[in-house]
Amino acid sequence: MSELIRVEGVTKRYASSSGPIDALREVSLSVGAGEFCTIIGPSGCGKSTLLGMLGGLVAPDAGRVVVDGRPVDAPDPRRVATVFQDPGLFPWRTTLDNVAFGLELQGVPTARRRQTARDLLGPLGLRDFAEKYPRELSGGMRQRVAIGRALAIDTPIVLMDEPFGALDEQTRVLMGEWLLDIWRRTRKTVVFVTHSLHEALALSTRVVVMTARPGRIKNVLELPMPYPRAMESAELVALRAKLWADIRDESLRAMSGM
Amino acid sequence: MKIALIRAAILVGALAAWEVVGRLANPLLYVPPTAAVPALGRLLALASYPDLLEHLWTTVREIVLAYGLAIAAGLACGFALGVNRLVGRAYGPILAALYAVPAVVWYPSLMLFFGLDAASKIAFGFLLGFFPITLAVLAGIRQVSPHLLTVARAFGADGLTAFRKVTLPAMLFTLVGGLRTGLALTVVGVIVGEILGSRSGMGALINHAYGLFRTADYVALVVVTLVLVVGTDAVASIVEQRAQRWSES
Numbered sequence: 483m484s485e486l487i488r489v490e491g492v493t494k495r496y497a498s499s500s501g502p503i504d505a506l507r508e509v510s511l512s513v514g515a516g517e518f519c520t521i522i523g524p525s526g527c528g529k530s531t532l533l534g535m536l537g538g539l540v541a542p543d544a545g546r547v548v549v550d551g552r553p554v555d556a557p558d559p560r561r562v563a564t565v566f567q568d569p570g571l572f573p574w575r576t577t578l579d580n581v582a583f584g585l586e587l588q589g590v591p592t593a594r595r596r597q598t599a600r601d602l603l604g605p606l607g608l609r610d611f612a613e614k615y616p617r618e619l620s621g622g623m624r625q626r627v628a629i630g631r632a633l634a635i636d637t638p639i640v641l642m643d644e645p646f647g648a649l650d651e652q653t654r655v656l657m658g659e660w661l662l663d664i665w666r667r668t669r670k671t672v673v674f675v676t677h678s679l680h681e682a683l684a685l686s687t688r689v690v691v692m693t694a695r696p697g698r699i700k701n702v703l704e705l706p707m708p709y710p711r712a713m714e715s716a717e718l719v720a721l722r723a724k725l726w727a728d729i730r731d732e733s734l735r736a737m738s739g740m
Numbered sequence: 741m742k743i744a745l746i747r748a749a750i751l752v753g754a755l756a757a758w759e760v761v762g763r764l765a766n767p768l769l770y771v772p773p774t775a776a777v778p779a780l781g782r783l784l785a786l787a788s789y790p791d792l793l794e795h796l797w798t799t800v801r802e803i804v805l806a807y808g809l810a811i812a813a814g815l816a817c818g819f820a821l822g823v824n825r826l827v828g829r830a831y832g833p834i835l836a837a838l839y840a841v842p843a844v845v846w847y848p849s850l851m852l853f854f855g856l857d858a859a860s861k862i863a864f865g866f867l868l869g870f871f872p873i874t875l876a877v878l879a880g881i882r883q884v885s886p887h888l889l890t891v892a893r894a895f896g897a898d899g900l901t902a903f904r905k906v907t908l909p910a911m912l913f914t915l916v917g918g919l920r921t922g923l924a925l926t927v928v929g930v931i932v933g934e935i936l937g938s939r940s941g942m943g944a945l946i947n948h949a950y951g952l953f954r955t956a957d958y959v960a961l962v963v964v965t966l967v968l969v970v971g972t973d974a975v976a977s978i979v980e981q982r983a984q985r986w987s988e989s
Contacts, residue, residue: 537894559896570891574909584895587905635895 486639486671487513487536492545494531504696505531508545511690511699513673515638518665520674520686522729524736528697529675533643536673537564549639559584563632567644569624571616571631577603578612580627584635599634605664606630622653626660633664642674646681658684662709679725683718684711691728694736701728771959779956780963788957789945792964799930799941799968802858806865807926814870814922818877823903832878839871843929847936861933861941869926876918880911916983920976927969942968 489511495502506528513519521529534540535547538557547554550561557564563584571580578599579586585595603609606626616624625645632640645661646654658681665672665685676682682689683705691701703725711718755773762772771779782788789795821828821835847864854860884907892902934943942965949958 539890539894557894557896559894564891564894566887566891566894568887570885570887572888572906572909574912583905587892587896587901631895 484515485512486515486517486550487511487673488548489532489535490545490548492532492535492542492547494528494535494540495543506542507696507698509692509697509699510545513671513688515671516669518672518674518685518687519690520676520682520688521690521692522676522679522682522725523692523697523700524694524729524733525677526695526736527692527732528695529692530643532692532697533564533641533673533675536639537562537641539564559588559635559637561637562639562641563635563637565625565628565632565640565642565645567647569616569628571624571627573616576613576615577608577619577627577630580616581606581630581634583631588635595634599630602630602634605667607660621649622657625649625657629661629664633668637670639671639673642672644675644677647677654678655680659710661685666709679722679729680713682725683722684713689725691725692732694732700732768953768955771955775956776959776963780960783957783960783964788954788960792945795941795945796964796968798858799934799943799965802861802930802934802941803865803927803972805858806862806930807869807923809862809866810869810873810922810926811919813866814873814918815877817870818874819881821874822878822881828878835871835874835878839875843868844932847933850933851937856937856939858941861930861938861943864933865926865929868929869922872921872925873918876914876921877911880914880918881907883914884910912983916980920973920980923976924969924973927972931965931969 489509491508491510492506493504493508494506495504497503505526509528509532511532521532523529531540535542536549536554538554541555549558572583575583578596581599581602582590582595585598590598600612603612606629608623608626608630611619611623616627619627625648629642629645646657649657662685674681674685686705688705689703690699691703692698693700703721705721707715707717758770759772759774762770762775767775779788783792786792821831843864846867847860850860850863850867854863888906888910889902892906897905930941931943934941935947936943938944938947942961946958946961946965949955949961
């Protein structure tokens with residue numbers, strides 16, 4: 483698998499009332515083309531900051547991120563699309579025009595970008611909602627619109643920052659299955675941030691466990707099992723126990739540090 | 741339908757009460773509707789004030805000019821202060837404080853600066869309309885979700901594009917609300933200016949009729965002015981609803 487994203491010793495420092503705090507400290511990571519790489523860790527471990535760096539929205543204080551051979555210094559919507567935890571849909575735009583937003587910014591003519599967006603509505607399960615506004619959609623639908631907006635610009639890389647974090651458990655599991663299906667069909671490279679062990683184990687080819695602040699990489703698990711995964715298989719149950727042990731330690735540290 | 745009925749009932753009730761009270765008290769001071777309607781007829785037939793239309797036109801022209809200036813200056817000032825955080829934080833509270841001052845205290849100085857003719861009325865209407873527009877722009881910019889701006893940036897928007905595609909549509913409703921308030925206050929400013937001291941315009945006629953104790957004519961003039969004001973507000977309200985439908989969140 484050829485390397486697509488390389489994170490080289492990035493550090494991020496934030497000012498706080500008790501002096502500077504390292505959100506991330508010397509994190510290095512490599513993600514191959516076509517991987518579904520999940521980053522998991524306790525709250526405040528800098529997962530979102532790391533994702534922001536990959537997307538060019540956050541500048542590292544030290545180190546650098548290289549995507550496809552080029553150092554990242556600004557958002558590059560030709561190569562990287564981002565899905566946020568808050569879907570961040572534009573309330574004055576319909577589903578179709580929200581999905582087409584990125585294409586609009588890239589200057590794609592109206593008819594063509596609306597066609598592209600329309601073609602995506604089927605797989606998004608939003609065919610009957612093209613002309614609806616975000617307030618008329620459920621939470622799961624809104625997040626699918628946001629995912630559609632990211633898929634529409636057809637980048638090789640999609641970053642997802644806890645995209646299902648605000649959804650209820652059942653919707654979350656179904657959305658995970660749906661995302662897996664999309665990912666397997668498009669073969670995009672996905673970097674996915676989550677709190678959920680289930681999501682990490684069901685979806686990822688690789689799981690990166692981060693430590694409590696300052697965020698560093700604690701462990702990396704390879705998950706070569708085929709999809710769809712039987713979550714109650716002995717192998718996954720054992721992996722889940724191991725993953726939980728890692729995360730539990732760090733979460734306890736994060737809690738005592740608060 | 742029900743609402744229309746209730747409104748009609750309120751109107752009829754008020755007119756009836758007015759008639760009774762007007763007749764029981766002094767009909768010269770309280771001008772019951774039965775006296776006001778013929779006066780309105782005479783006014784509209786250009787019998788009581790033959791130059792009514794010229795005065796009406798003066799007032800409309802003053803309102804249009806004052807409102808145009810208020811929009812231009814209000815938008816320019818609002819965006820200048822809103823886009824530049826530092827300047828906005830320095831001047832915003834001063835603006836809000838000035839807005840809280842009863843604007844009529846400025847009027848004597850405006851008459852000194854601009855004379856008794858249209859200019860002082862336009863200046864006063866402008867002054868009243870300017871503040872709500874500026875403050876609406878500031879409030880509108882402040883209410884734009886930073887997250888939506890981040891999303892736009894992630895999808896490749898530069899500053900200007902983000903302003904066009906996110907800030908402007910997100911603040912549109914607040915902006916149009918401010919424009920509507922600005923219009924209403926501009927109209928108030930122009931007419932109050934005319935009443936306080938002027939040789940032409942609806943306010944001047946009202947002042948004239950009132951000064952000569954022609955109370956029925958005075959009421960008729962007020963009715964015509966009311967129609968003018970309610971008419972402009974109705975137009976503004978239609979525009980506002982359009983904007984709301986477009987930007988609904």
